[in-house]
Amino acid sequence: MGSQYSFDHPDPHNAFITICHEAEYGEGPLSGIPVAVKDNISTAGIETTCGSNILKGYIPPYDAHVITLLRSAGAAIVGKTNMDEFGMGTTTETSAFGPTLNPADTTRAPGGSSGGSAAAVASGMVHMALGTDTGGSIRCPASFCGIVGLKPTYGRVSRYGLIAYANSMEQIGPLAGNVRDCALLYSVIAGHDPRDGTSLDLPAPAPLKPEIAGKRIGVPAEFFGEGVDPTVASVVQSGIDRLEGLGAEIISCSMPSMQYALAAYYVTSMSEASSNLGRYDGVRFGMAPDFVRLWHDAYSHIRKTGFGEEVRRRILLGSFALSAGYKGKYYAKAQAARQMVRNDFARLFETVDMLAGPTMPCVALPLGETSNPLSMYLADILTVPANLAGVPALSVPCGTAHTLPVGLQLIGKHGAEDEILSAALAFEEGSA
Amino acid sequence: MVSKEDVAHIATIADIGVDESELELFTSQFNTILDYFDVLDSVPVGGDAAPLRSNVFRNDEVVPSLPHDDVLMNATDPEDGFIRAPRVI
Incomplete structure (x- = not known):
């Protein structure tokens, strides 16, 4: 070096x-x-x-x-x-x-x-x-x-x-x-x-x-x-x-x-994002939180000002897709569709190289x-x-x-x- | 259909602040997007389409990790070697 x-x-x-x-x-x-x-x-x-x-x-x-x-x-x-x-x-x-x-x-x-x-x-x-x-x-x-x-x-x-x-x-x-x-x-x-x-x-x-x-x-x-x-x-x-x-x-x-791929992708990625981006609360890294507010209030505030509109939209939709009463309709179906995509590729790759x-x-x-x-x-x-x-x-x-x-x-x-x-x-x- | 109240409820759960003025926009966009997701209703569940998953765990062994100072270097105003957080009560 x-x-x-x-x-x-x-x-x-x-x-x-x-x-x-x-x-x-x-x-x-x-x-x-x-x-x-x-x-x-x-x-x-x-x-x-x-x-x-x-x-x-x-x-x-x-x-x-x-x-x-x-x-x-x-x-x-x-x-x-x-x-x-x-x-x-x-x-x-x-x-x-x-x-x-x-x-x-x-x-x-x-x-x-x-x-x-x-x-x-x-x-x-x-x-x-x-x-x-x-x-x-x-x-x-x-x-x-x-x-x-x-x-x-x-x-x-x-x-x-x-x-x-x-x-x-x-x-x-x-x-x-x-x-x-x-x-x-x-x-x-x-x-x-x-x-x-x-x-x-x-x-x-x-x-x-x-x-x-x-x-x-x-x-x-x-x-x-x-x-x-x-x-x-x-x-x-x-x-x-x-x-x-x-x-x-x-x-x-x-x-x-x-026909299912795009919906399966977005439901899955938004769901994972809603969990992954839970770590951004300003406490361990990034923008400083307002220590005087109560914690839900402080986190909501920092996540409103710190995240842009598209990120907030995807976190909200992902939280919704995983929420009680909707998980079966969205997340579980998306995983089944994902497996269909995998199966389609596996079937095609039995006869073609790419x-x-x-x-x-x-x-x-x-x-x-x-x-x-x-x-x-x-x-x-x-x-x-x-x-x-x-x-x-x-x-x-x-x-x-x-x-x-x-x-x-x-x-x-x-x-x-x-x-x-x-x-x-x-x-x-x-x-x- | 999701309502403005549904979106506000999810925003509370996800700790994402949403202005009253944004609620209308998000609600309308969510309904458009969720309508599109309805294509998944016709996905058959079970059989070949059932996802196969298994968790792979590593051994629970202590290995070297980040030095204490490095862990705190991005935290705002740490005190006595601890990270500060907003008040809980």
């Missing part, structure tokens, strides 16, 4: 919440490479806010496991990126630190919730960044900003030190300008960690090589269903034709559980346009199934629609990151 990386870029897109102008780095596969980190990943000594007023000023006393791995690999951690508050959003506009602009078109949002990480990569400030993906929060901004993003298999990357939103679904993963950089960052952060009870002990990632010839790629009809912008659908269909041109076998299939379709049903949205919560939730329809089932999924650029980037999503079997990254590399390089 000991070398200093001077990071002195302007940040015209508001990609960062905190910039570390002088970052220490060491030897290793990422030696001297500047890496940006989403602001819900704990960094010892560097303020970590989750994009929320309630955590302003919070300095983690320890590093997340992925940060320890980044430092060991020699990376220079150059800052903490903007995000939807606690990861709850699809545009990065729910951040308490103002919206991030999409480098591809600064009148549009970068997607979310890892919008700051995606904008930092897409604008060229860094080559790679860490994001987190609970229902699409890596793949959505990767798609909207025209970069590559991978949500690993649930359990592949340690969540130790990741500030929880919906912990049965979220994973830390890489965003990068190309597949090779994405795979490199993934290879550094993947691995077993006993401090995360859900961590998997799997072999190290294999060296990356382009490989797609002979792969059987399923395309569920539901991925091109109602709500998918026809221009986006056509660009992604061309991308799938290119996969076929590279030697893949394209197989039409069906995923009936898609699935392909659009990452998002649309292109990047204009800033300030998503005032209706349900319409924002609906944009996650194509990304949430992978989180419900815990399977790996990535977004790789496949063209433009309405002059804006479009992402192709590849979804793999549990633990098959290498396979979808190899396919994405072949797709990106145009060689099998």
Whole structure:
């Protein structure tokens, strides 16, 4: 250790919440490479806010496991990126630190919730960044900003030190300008960690090589269903034709559980959030409570002023979904639907190697346009199934629609990151 | 349908302050969102769709943890090595 990386870029897109102008780095596969980190990943000594007023000023006393791995690999951690508050959003506009602009078109949002990480990569400030993906929060901004993003298999990357939103679904993963950089960052952060009870002990990632010839790629009809912008659908269909041109076998299939996936995701994530975010009372960290008020009053007050509207909405809906008399109607049904999604993936993966379709049903949205919560939730329809089932999924650029980037999503079997990254590399390089 | 009173009740349980002016907005948004969630009513329960879960426990062993000072470093105005909290009575 000991070398200093001077990071002195302007940040015209508001990609960062905190910039570390002088970052220490060491030897290793990422030696001297500047890496940006989403602001819900704990960094010892560097303020970590989750994009929320309630955590302003919070300095983690320890590093997340992925940060320890980044430092060991020699990376220079150059800052903490903007995000939807606690990861709850699809545009990065729910951040308490103002919206991030999409480098591809600064009148549009970068997607979310890892919008700051995606904008930092897409604008060229860094080559790679860490994001987190609970229902699409890596793949959505990767798609909207025209970069590559991978949500690993649930359990592949340690969540130790990741500030929880919906912990049965979220994973830390890489965003990068190309597949090779994405795979490199993934290879550094993947691995077993006993401090995360859900961590998997799997072999190290294999060296990356382009490989797609002979792969059987399923395309569920539901991925091109109602709500998918026809221009986006056509660009992604061309991308799938290119996969076929590279030697893949394209197989039409069906995923009936898609009709339940979005509701199952939101009921589950809101329920988990209502519990996880119970810890924000100002007592141990974050905004100071009013010690003179009675405690329910003090907590209600701090949680009203410290949380933004979307976070409060999700905590309230999650509390409702778990409350007496409604748990069976919402939470229990959502878990049954979640199992149907898992079963659908298991059935499809008996005959295909991976699935392909659009990452998002649309292109990047204009800033300030998503005032209706349900319409924002609906944009996650194509990304949430992978989180419900815990399977790996990535977004790789496949063209433009309405002059804006479009992402192709590849979804793999549990633990098959290498396979979808190899396919994405072949797709990106145009060689099998 | 949830009413304004239902939302106010949940807000009290969740310790989330909600202004009277926000209650109307939240109530209307909740009804829109909950209407959408009604799609789950047609999910069959039991059989293949029953979720399989098991808890995995670690051994209950004492391991090194954060130093005392680090635990207190983010608390507001700790006193004599203790965290302060709002009054209970």
